[in-house]
Each structure stands twice: as C-alpha cells, then as structure tokens.
Amino acid sequence: MTLVTVEDVRKASNRLAPYVVHTPLLRAPRLSTELDLRVLVKPENLQRTGSFKVRGALNTLLSWQESGSLPRGVVCYSAGNHAAAVAYAGQSLGVETVIAMPHGAVQSKIDNVHRFGGEIVETDDLIGTCNSLSAERGFPMLLPFDMPEVIAGQGTVGLEILADAVATGTAVDAVLVPVGGGGLISGIGAVVKSLSPRTLVIGVESEASNALGLALNAGEVVDLPARLPTIADGLAAPRAGGHTLAHAQAYVNCMVEVSESAITRAWRDMVDATKLVVEPSSAVGLAALREISLADMGLRAGMSVVLVASGGNVDFSRFADF
Amino acid sequence: MTLVTVEDVRKASNRLAPYVVHTPLLRAPRLSTELDLRVLVKPENLQRTGSFKVRGALNTLLSWQESGSLPRGVVCYSAGNHAAAVAYAGQSLGVETVIAMPHGAVQSKIDNVHRFGGEIVETDDLIGTCNSLSAERGFPMLLPFDMPEVIAGQGTVGLEILADAVATGTAVDAVLVPVGGGGLISGIGAVVKSLSPRTLVIGVESEASNALGLALNAGEVVDLPARLPTIADGLAAPRAGGHTLAHAQAYVNCMVEVSESAITRAWRDMVDATKLVVEPSSAVGLAALREISLADMGLRAGMSVVLVASGGNVDFSRFADF
Numbered sequence: 001m002t003l004v005t006v007e008d009v010r011k012a013s014n015r016l017a018p019y020v021v022h023t024p025l026l027r028a029p030r031l032s033t034e035l036d037l038r039v040l041v042k043p044e045n046l047q048r049t050g051s052f053k054v055r056g057a058l059n060t061l062l063s064w065q066e067s068g069s070l071p072r073g074v075v076c077y078s079a080g081n082h083a084a085a086v087a088y089a090g091q092s093l094g095v096e097t098v099i100a101m102p103h104g105a106v107q108s109k110i111d112n113v114h115r116f117g118g119e120i121v122e123t124d125d126l127i128g129t130c131n132s133l134s135a136e137r138g139f140p141m142l143l144p145f146d147m148p149e150v151i152a153g154q155g156t157v158g159l160e161i162l163a164d165a166v167a168t169g170t171a172v173d174a175v176l177v178p179v180g181g182g183g184l185i186s187g188i189g190a191v192v193k194s195l196s197p198r199t200l201v202i203g204v205e206s207e208a209s210n211a212l213g214l215a216l217n218a219g220e221v222v223d224l225p226a227r228l229p230t231i232a233d234g235l236a237a238p239r240a241g242g243h244t245l246a247h248a249q250a251y252v253n254c255m256v257e258v259s260e261s262a263i264t265r266a267w268r269d270m271v272d273a274t275k276l277v278v279e280p281s282s283a284v285g286l287a288a289l290r291e292i293s294l295a296d297m298g299l300r301a302g303m304s305v306v307l308v309a310s311g312g313n314v315d316f317s318r319f320a321d322f
Numbered sequence: 323m324t325l326v327t328v329e330d331v332r333k334a335s336n337r338l339a340p341y342v343v344h345t346p347l348l349r350a351p352r353l354s355t356e357l358d359l360r361v362l363v364k365p366e367n368l369q370r371t372g373s374f375k376v377r378g379a380l381n382t383l384l385s386w387q388e389s390g391s392l393p394r395g396v397v398c399y400s401a402g403n404h405a406a407a408v409a410y411a412g413q414s415l416g417v418e419t420v421i422a423m424p425h426g427a428v429q430s431k432i433d434n435v436h437r438f439g440g441e442i443v444e445t446d447d448l449i450g451t452c453n454s455l456s457a458e459r460g461f462p463m464l465l466p467f468d469m470p471e472v473i474a475g476q477g478t479v480g481l482e483i484l485a486d487a488v489a490t491g492t493a494v495d496a497v498l499v500p501v502g503g504g505g506l507i508s509g510i511g512a513v514v515k516s517l518s519p520r521t522l523v524i525g526v527e528s529e530a531s532n533a534l535g536l537a538l539n540a541g542e543v544v545d546l547p548a549r550l551p552t553i554a555d556g557l558a559a560p561r562a563g564g565h566t567l568a569h570a571q572a573y574v575n576c577m578v579e580v581s582e583s584a585i586t587r588a589w590r591d592m593v594d595a596t597k598l599v600v601e602p603s604s605a606v607g608l609a610a611l612r613e614i615s616l617a618d619m620g621l622r623a624g625m626s627v628v629l630v631a632s633g634g635n636v637d638f639s640r641f642a643d644f
C-alpha cells in the first residue's frame with residue numbers, strides 16, 4: 001500500500017490555506033506543573049466546524065477539483081464531526097452534501113450540519129443508507145478516515161505543530177494523538193516521521209474503543225468484538241481501515257489505552273486548565289499522561305509533549321456534571 | 323493628570339514577556355456571518371491565571387523592582403481575577419501576597435489564589451481589611467485598576483492586537499472592551515489612539531454596573547447609586563478611578579451599556595461559537611453588537627471589530643443553564 005508522504009501533506013496545506021484555521025500551539029502551564037512535563041496543546045476545537053475533520057474532507061474535494069473530477073455532490077455517514085466537516089467542505093466548493101446520521105443525533109450536531117447547508121438523512125443503518133444514497137444520487141462517498149486524501153488533510157495538523165514549534169524554538173519530544181479510525185494519527189505520523197524522526201508519535205484510544213490497537217496487534221483490520229459505550233464518542237470507530245493500519249504500522253511509536261474514568265476526569269481538568277471548550281475525545285492524551293507511566297510511552301520528566309485536542313463539539317448540558 | 327503613553331506600554335510589554343502569554347488574535351467566523359462584520363476575538367481567558375489582570379499586576383511589581391523598591395509583600399482586595407493575578411505576580415517575583423476576599427467567595431476563585439501561593443483573608447469589608455493589612459504588615463496595596471503601572475500593563479493587550487493585525491494584514495476598525503473600573507480600556511486606548519488613531523475604542527458596560535459611564539457623564543468619579551446584581555461579575559466596580567476617568571476622557575470614542583439579558587445570551591453564544599471558556603464579562607462586546615445599532619457606535623457592516631474576551635474564570639456549574 002502506498003503511504004501518504006510529507007509532500008502530499010504540504011500540497012494539502014497549500015490547498016487548505018484559504019479555508020481552514022492555522023490553529024495556534026498553546027502552552028498549558030497548569031498541566032505542565034502537574035505532570036512535570038512541558039505540555040503544549042494543539043486546539044483543533046478552534047478549527048472551522050469545531051474539529052480537525054474539516055481538513056481531510058476539504059483536501060479530498062480540492063484534490064478532486066484539481067484533477068477535474070469534482071462531483072456535483074457527495075454523501076457520507078457520521079454521527080458527529082465528519083458530518084459538519086463534509087457539509088462545510090461541500091458548501092465551500094459548491095458541492096451538494098447528503099449525510100446519513102443516526103436517529104436521535106444530538107441537536108448541536110444536527111445544527112452544525114444545517115449551518116453549512118448539508119442535507120441530513122436519518123437512519124438506523126448508516127453505511128447501508130449511505131451506499132443507497134450514493135447509488136441513487138450518483139454521488140461518491142467521502143469516508144471519515146480511510147482515504148489517502150483524508151489522511152493527507154489531517155496531516156496538516158502535524159505540519160502546523162512542527163512549524164510553530166520551530167518558530168518559537170520549542171522542541172517537540174512527543175505528540176499524543178486521539179485515535180478512532182486512525183486518520184489523524186496517520187497523517188500526523190507521516191509528517192513527524194519525515195521532518196522530526198526523533199519525535200515520538202503516540203496514539204491514545206479509549207479501552208472501550210480500541211480498533212486501531214486491535215488491528216496493529218492482529219496485523220489486519222478486525223471488527224471490535226463489541227460496541228461499548230464511551231464518553232469519547234468522537235473516537236467510536238467500529239474498525240480501523242487498511243490505509244490507516246498501514247500508516248500506523250509505519251509511523252506510530254506506540255499505542256496506549258486509557259480507561260473511561262480517566263477520560264472523564266481528564267476532560268473536566270483539561271477544560272478547566274486550558275479554558276478551551278474541548279470534547280472528551282480531546283482529553284485522552286491527558287488521561288494517558290496520568291494513567292500510564294511515562295517510561296511505558298518512551299517519555300521522561302521534563303520532556304515537551306503536544307496534546308492534540310481533536311475537537312470541541314460537545315453539548316453544554318454535559319458540563320453540568322463537572 | 324499624566325496619562326500612560328504607548329512608550330510606557332512598550333516598556334511594560336518588554337518587562338512582561340517572560341511571564342505572560344502573547345494570546346493569539348482569533349477569527350470568529352460564525353459571529354462574523356451573524357453580524358455581517360469581520361469579528362476577531364482576543365482571548366485573554368487563555369492568559370496566565372485566566373484573565374488579562376495578570377498583566378497589570380506584574381507590570382506594577384516589575385516596575386517597582388526596576389526602581390529598586392520591590393516590597394517584601396503586597397496586599398490587595400478582590401473577589402475574583404485581580405486576586406489570582408496578584409498571587410501569580412507575587413509568586414513570580416518572590417513577593418508575599420495577602421488578599422482580602424469576601425466571605426463565601428466561590429471555590430474556583432479561592433483555588434486560583436492558593437495555586438499561586440497567595441494568603442487569603444476573608445472579610446465583609448474588603449477595603450477596610452485591606453487597609454488594615456497594609457498597615458499591619460507594612461506592605462503596599464496593589465490596586466485593581468487605578469494605577470498608571472496597572473493601566474500600562476493592561477495596555478499590552480492593545481499592543482498585541484495591533485501587532486497581530488498588522489502581521490496578518492488585517493485592519494482593525496474598532497476594539498470593543500469590557501469595562502469595570504476602566505483599567506483595561508485605559509491601557510488599550512493609550513496604545514490604539516497613538517498607533518492606529520482611526521480605530522474606534524468602544525467601552526461596554528452592563529447597565530447594572532456603569533461606573534465609568536457615570537463618571538464620564540458627571541466629569542468626575544462618582545459612586546454607583548446602587549449595587550445591582552450582574553452576571554458579568556468581573557465588571558462590578560463600585561466606582562471608576564481618577565486615572566481611568568482621565569484616560570477614558572482622552573482615549574475612548576464611546577461608551578455603551580448592555581442589558582443583563584443580552585449579556586446572558588451573548589455569553590452562551592460566544593462560548594458555543596468560539597469554543598472558548600469565557601466568563602460572562604467577556605461577552606459584553608458581543609451583546610453590544612447585537613443590542614445597539616452599529617451606527618450608534620460609529621460602525622457599519624463589513625467592518626473589522628475585535629472583541630476583547632477579558633477572562634475565563636467561571637464556575638462550570640453555570641454552564642448547566644445553557
């Protein structure tokens with residue numbers, strides 16, 4: 001399988017520039033003091049549509065446009081951030097978007113699709129409905145993670161992290177990346193292992209949703225044995241993909257799993273300490289730094305670590321539990 | 323009265339560089355679309371201690387240090403952000419801090435003082451207790467807004483806004499500044515009216531707490547006739563100061579008042595749209611853009627306006643109402 005290269009990501013970055021935010025690289029002094037590390041946060045909650053997903057969706061459409069194959073519309077399935085990302089990408093380029101979402105999706109996610117002109121089809125069979133829609137309308141599917149163009153788009157997060165670190169004279173010893181299907185860590189890994197090979201790329205999954213870890217252990221994509229509930233709903237992929245598995249095999253230093261209780265605590269503390277509205281998925285990196293020994297991840301005290309905050313789309317009612 | 327100059331603010335900026343965050347200047351596309359303006363946010367919730375106040379407190383201590391008069395300790399009174407700012411400034415320079423806080427102050431504010439080694443004295447008479455503490459311990463008072471060093475420190479917010487705007491080729495047609503005692507707008511006004519005179523400096527108060535507006539109308543500092551409750555607790559100054567009044571007279575284009583209900587709505591929407599944890603005080607600028615006609619503030623559609631988000635110290639339980 002051909003892997004995404006840093007050149008693919010650089011091209012993606014040039015394509016995306018007019019449409020996405022170059023999010024800042026923020027220091028997190030409270031977390032740094034607590035953990036005896038230099039903790040930095042890459043706040044993709046501040047990204048258009050509230051998550052990094054817009055990078056991959058837009059890069060896919062822009063790549064198709066460059067090659068003269070931009071369709072009149074696209075379909076996708078998503079309960080969350082990919083839905084809004086596709087809607088925004090479509091609206092930006094004048095492409096219709098039809099999005100299969102589960103019955104009973106939370107209102108804020110629905111609003112975030114309608115805001116960008118997406119058409120929602122509610123269903124209990126996301127993939128089946130998406131396939132039917134694709135056939136009926138003649139629109140291609142824009143997958144949430146397992147496409148090279150999506151991976152290259154997500155990789156621009158890594159490009160920005162390294163550029164901003166260099167600009168401020170900051171070393172990056174490790175990047176901790178939330179992992180669902182693995183698109184984000186695939187892209188970040190491709191960049192980091194090319195431009196800063198000694199930087200550790202660490203993937204963090206919920207123990208309730210460890211599809212990429214399972215695939216790495218099995219050496220092939222496997223289905224999760226059960227769909228367990230997770231507070232980190234943004235990471236709830238039922239399986240990894242062939243592309244993301246291959247990238248993880250090539251570019252990821254280690255994968256770790258964190259407990260649901262650690263994610264819940266880390267989420268609250270991350271919002272409090274960073275003053276960023278992030279969703280629970282964004283807090284798995286902090287959970288890992290607390291729940292797993294530094295040595296097990298190849299880290300030691302004093303190192304400079306980046307926590308990628310993947311998104312900020314969360315129902316405010318959940319803050320009531322804080 | 324001598325006014326703070328842009329040179330004073332530049333000196334403050336050099337002093338503060340090792341201790342404070344140069345917060346980014348963020349675009350707010352959802353608010354821009356809603357308001358038909360180009361809305362930018364200066365997120366001082368991301369500042370050390372969670373508010374801009376640390377700039378003024380640190381500049382005061384650093385100025386005293388430069389002149390060889392750094393005391394062994396300082397006292398201050400505050401129910402909120404100034405308390406943590408003084409504690410942080412003191413800890414940074416090895417100066418004891420004794421802080422008079424009201425009985426029943428919220429736990430997060432108390433924690434934010436203890437985190438930086440401040441000593442808290444609970445009292446129902448903030449100013450009286452602070453005066454006594456100052457006399458007993460022989461420590462000078464570090465006032466929340468009405469000191470030139472504090473105003474110069476807060477002015478660095480304005481310096482950063484203009485520098486980042488220039489760096490990105492962004493015009494700044496207006497800066498909307500939350501106003502309590504007036505320290506922040508005094509400093510920002512000094513910078514803006516020197517470096518970008520055509521940029522409008524607009525102060526926004528809650529109608530429940532309009533001390534600076536009253537002083538400007540009266541031509542002298544006057545006490546608020548009544549202490550009305552306000553959701554924007556960070557702006558609840560009982561009176562402006564002689565220094566801040568003089569700066570407002572010289573540098574502020576207009577002052578407006580917004581209703582409590584407009585602040586409440588703007589607060590929720592600002593958190594949702596920007597994905598920043600901001601306190602209600604930070605949302606008065608958005609409330610003004612919605613509640614007051616643009617023309618009344620000298621604005622028109624398409625202009626580029628900066629909302630200064632003054633801080634992010636808020637009890638999460640309040641998000642439950644969202």
